[in-house]
Amino acid sequence: MIDSKLLLDQYDATVRRLARKGVDPALPGEARQLAIRRLELVRQVESLRQERNAGATRIGELMREKRQDEAEPLRAEMGELSSRLEAAEAEMRLAQDDLDDVMSRIPNLPADDVPDGRSDADNVVLRTERYDPDDYKGRDWEPHWDIGERLEILDGKRAAKLSGAMFAVLKGDGARVLRGLTALALDIHRDSYEEIIPPHLVRTEVITKTGHLTKFDTQAYRLRDDELWLIPTGEVALMGLHQEEILNEADLPRRYMAYTVCWRREAGAAGKETRGLQRLHEFHKVELVKLCRPEDGDAEFESLVADAARPLEMLGLPYRVVELCAGDLTFSAARVYDLEVYSPGVDRWLEVASISLVTDFQSRRGQIRFRREAGGNELVHALNGSGLATPRVWAAVVEHGLQLDGSVRLPPALVPYAGIEVIKEKGSPS
RNA sequence: GGAGGGAUGGCAGAGCGGCCGAAUGCGAAGCUCUUGAAAAGCUUUGGGAUGCAAGUCCCCGUGGGUUCAAAUCCCACUCCCUCCGCCA
Incomplete structure (x- = not known):
């Protein structure tokens, strides 16, 4: 597998190098879209998790201070957040799998001084x-x-x-x-x-x-x-x-x-x-x-x-x-x-x-x-x-x-x- | 193939559902002390994602589940070890 970061940071050069190996640009193009999508989902999931962790910690504190009445509404809120998080995580996993699937079909990049040629x-x-x-x-x-x-x-x-x-x-x-x-x-x-x-x-x-x-x-x-x-x-x-x-x-x-x-x-x-x-x-x-x-x-x-x-x-x-x-x-x-x-x-x-x-x-x-x-x-x-x-x-x-x-x-x-x-x-x- | 036990950092080995990415010991690296070494003392010491950075997030065999919250509870799987059987 090549580094999927290459598709985000050096897309044009990577496509050009792959083309020398006879790879249709559509393939790295598809991979790039999936990599971008995955990154978006990763960020989304991480911010949701941050929220959840903060909430859970807060509930813990309230419980220790025996402030049940304050914990209860927060707990309900966190339950709702958790299910949103779960959905986002599932989506992220799918995006990761899709990306892996496409990446596994992309061959290694040829060294720059390898001669051109088709066969x-x-x-x-x-x-x-x-x-x-x-x-x-x-x-x-x-x-x-x-x-x-x-x-x-x-x-x-x-x-x-x-x-x-x-x-x-x-x-x-x-x-x-x-x-x-x-x-x-x-x-x-x-x-x-x-x-x-x-x-x-x-x-x-x-x-x-x-x-x-x-x-x-x-x-x-x-x-x-x-x-x-x-x-x-x-x-x-x-x-x-x-x-x-x-x-x-x-x-x-x-x-x-x-x-x-x-x-x-x-x-x-x-x-x-x-x-x-x-x-x-x-x-x-x-x-x-x-x-x-x-x-x-x-x-x-x-x-x-x-x-x-x-x-x-x-x-x-x-x-x-x-x-x-x-x-x-x-x-x-x-x-x-x-x-x-x-x-x-x-x-x-x-x-x-x-x-x-x-x-x-x-x-x-x-x-x-x-x-x-x-x-x-x-x-x-x-x-x-x-x-x-x-x-x-x-x-x-x-x-x-x-x-x-x-x-x-x-x-x-x-x-x-x-x-x-x-x-x-x-x-x-x- | 049958019966039992286990899986946590480089190794060993703790870990009441929240203060645990995780005690402690060993090992390793750096520093201090020393003529040098040893000893002693101090410090550091897992991997990954994201981000310019600060930070945030994930990883306690793997995958699911319960829960506001899982190394910790439940289920499945995998692997390792011990004993029995078989066997070059």
């Missing part, structure tokens, strides 16, 4: 590392799902038998590669991020306040018999950690990482772009989250991008950094960089990490604050990014490792973690 076509490639199209000419490349089935490390048929489309079964060396990737990622960040193993089921309240559950976002799976949700990303659990807390300024920044399973309903049919491990209902991910002071947000963002790129560097994968334009930013982000790895098997860039500067958008709803040493409490700024999203990185490692004899050579950095160097076809000579 992913307007995103900006900031840099490309280790990619040369010539490297991929003159030989055949194979998509990871074919390699996986051939080497018997990925079993799409049985995954479908167990759970349906967009699920995966990894076997043998395939499973070891996944386990190795997560261990690698956790090790890389062990000195700068505190590792957390959170619950994978969270309360409605927690997932709502992270902005991952809204009226139009039904990504998350819900348990039938309990008021709990399967986390769609570790971010939900990590951001939930400090909800309703006031941290000390000296304790910031907080940097957390968590290796979790992520579940997403991914409403919409399976198809060409979801083959293999490209998009799954259930996958494993190492997530990075930071909470920091507002003034440190930009620097923390830059270092988070570097941290997210580090595993790709170590694995020797060609990747590029893409800055999302204002119109393509996610709902709660002020700035997003995507890391995309080149997949020779499908000849596409696949998003393997998304790093977001969320500013105070999530902490406002979750009430995650910090106490300034100079005095006063403020909302923390939050950032999140993938430390390593296993399925797509798994796919990239397998596709890039493909050798002319059909086997797959793992990147040297992964070897100690996976415990193997080359994945060969079963029964082939070793």
